[in-house]
Amino acid sequence: MTDSIFTPPHNLEAEQSVLGSLLIDDDSSERVQKVLSILKPESFYSRAHQVIFEEMRQMYRENKPVDGLTLYDALESKGLASQVGGFAYLSELTKVMPSAANSVAYAISVREAAMERYGIQRMTEATELFYARNGMTAAQKYEAIQAIFTHMAEHGRTGIRRGARPFMEVMEDWVTELEGRFDPRQRARGLSTGIASLDEMLQPKGLVRGSLLVIGARPKMGKTTLYSQLAINCAISEDLPAVLFSLEMPDKQILERMVGQLSGCNTDIFYRGADNQSEFSHANARAMQMAESGNLFIDDTPGASLSHIFSESRRIKREKGKVGMVLVDYLTLMTAEKADRNDLAYGMITKGLKSLAKELDCVVVLLTQLNRDLEKRTNKRPLPSDSRDTGQIEQDCDYWLGIYREGAYDENANQSDTELLLRLNRHGNSGVVYCEQRNGSIYDTDQVAAENKRRELEEKPRNRKGGF
Template identity: 30%
Template sequence: MTAEKALLGCMMKENHLIGDTIIKAGHLADPRHQALFKQMRDRHQQGGTIDLVTLSTTVDLEPFGGISYLHDLQSFANVEKFAEYEELVLEKWKEREKRNILTVAKEEDWEIQKVIHALDQINEAKIDDHIAISTGLADLYEAPWQEENQIKGISTGMLRLDQMTNGFQDGELTVVAARPSMGKTDVMLHFAKQAGWNGDLPIIFSLEMPNKSLIQRLVASTGAINRLKLRNPYQHLTEAQKEQWPELIGRVSETNIQIFDGAGQTVAQMRAKVRKLMHEYPDKKPLVLIDYLTLIRPEHHYGGNAHMQVTEISKQLKGMAKEMNCPVLLLAQLNRAVEQRQNKRPMMSDIRESGSVEQDADVMIFLYRDAYYDQDADPKHLELIISKNRNGPIGTVFANYNQFTGGIRDAHD
């Protein structure tokens, strides 16, 4: 119950947390906390302030233990740890739900698949996710008489790709997949830089490569410097490159890219970190970039079943994009089946442990370079094959890629 007290205390101190939290009244165990949270949420939705004074004058505090109980709640509050409190409350709720499911399953002798499905639903449970048809129709009513403003997403930095996808859209999950050494990380960093320079907030979760390596790649690609030189800049950079170095560092700094390089993070942990940054940068639109799929730690082990683990993760990532109303870009590895075909351009079925990735992704982009298989091919030729585009056309976008600097730019197709 202490985590619930701390959660409510934080909300009293920082009212914006009431509207931002993913916690619902039903997640709280104490009926008093459920009732108080509903009162706070209702008042917040009406635009009112929530603190000791307003609650004591507008809410009957007798069921909650009076004004002293509110003081007690505030004494537990530590706003900086709000995400931890959320996670603790959710974990406790999941434990209670799990016990309930297992009790019923035992009494009714459920099949194992039914048990697994029910446990999965705990992670996806939503309470306030409905909309009345009248509300939706009201938003649409004026459409025939108003010129529609095209919903433009975060730019990819590639003109042709922007034309086909309209950029990275809020609430959408984009998957970029390829075999190793095709340029996935460099493409991701290109997207991140362009977003940052356009005033958005790129947030990278690098689950394999340390932040120092990513930063070196960002500097190399921005300055068109062979990244091998950055292993020892003092020795290998030319005098001209050293003269341009301060300006180059400043240019990369302008991207305002945020990097988390902790290994084995869960989607819930990533979501908490994104939410914290959204409050630090309220005027910037976040673009979440994750490198890569099978390095994300699932919340359930599923007896080591990788297919089910990936299915859980892809659903959670799509859920994060929708809940936080921002684009999420996910890198994924392809299996070796590609190598067995004469035409080695990837297909959706080539994603390792694809699970529900094909279903959950709004956009799927495969990277392909002929030079990876044919030494006589143009080494700079990079294909971005859009094989799924829920709200637009599919097709191939061509780019020029420098594998030594990591630089990417539009190619005229």
């Protein structure tokens, strides 16, 4: 056994070369900007190098010239010069640096060692968790360690660490994202839904990442239709992975429904045959489009628990590098933890799904059934308070969307007319979006004409039938 086994990974020569390159390279050099984007002060193993890099970075932010003398003066003014070896060490940095042209390669080497040290730190935390006698069950410890693995994978791709971060570091990430929002080549804004009028209502933010979207409705209103349509839009239009947890329908039925939605074909053709071969060919082409995107994942595990959804979603995030949406159909079919009341048990699930959205930086879509009591009202349009078995939903969700079809209660009404009622939107506007459901798909419609039609119908006596 030698002492080197216990020495954390580091490369002092590469650290010196990076700092030396920054001292002699031109301030406006593309290499300098690249190095500053790759590294953070904590990327350096040497404490002296951390102090030097932090001061240099601050000088670059303030557009001050950076060389040995100006850097020394800046450190001296803060009483830090002696901690880093004084002017002599700063001068030495420019001599040991082989070539400023290779500064980016040196920075990557420094970052690689820093990532390995971070991995060792997090794995140590995982080991300590197993030894700890803190009241957690073994299953809970496994789940916590899975979260650690997810954070490590994210750190490997982005360099972002979890935990308390300095305001300046958070602001740097925010500025980078802000620039991306105005770049048409990037997708730094929130996600779209694929329904133009709903997307317009959600503008300019869209469905904000890290949010929980709850879709509530009575049976046969179109919850699963909207659920699968959101997934298709995420996978095809947004080019982001969508993970569907279907606790009600088998995976093959979900797939069949999605093929029908994307192709515009009535799924009856998969049972009675198509009137012409081109219809089958078109449906098959759309099925292959979804398959080849590599962005759609379906899990039909019966009674899936929250921990199962966490585990599978994290796995997809590690494998694909990102997740756009996690969709769950539906809340009361999930296996809940034991609690005194159902509302408390399901409240734990909604809190957990909100946490998952934040952890994976995605949108979590949760379907929920509504209480039958709403059908006793004159106006049967759903409200967040109608959610079955939980009063926690209103507190946890960022968006609450109800679905209403007049045709479910009035046999004389147009059976395709549908209202999407955005009752709650913590990030922007709320309101009603009118659309049509045909052949298992949702289509946008003229909003002004649909609103006028609704007003005309409400003025006429209606022949209602019993609800579901």
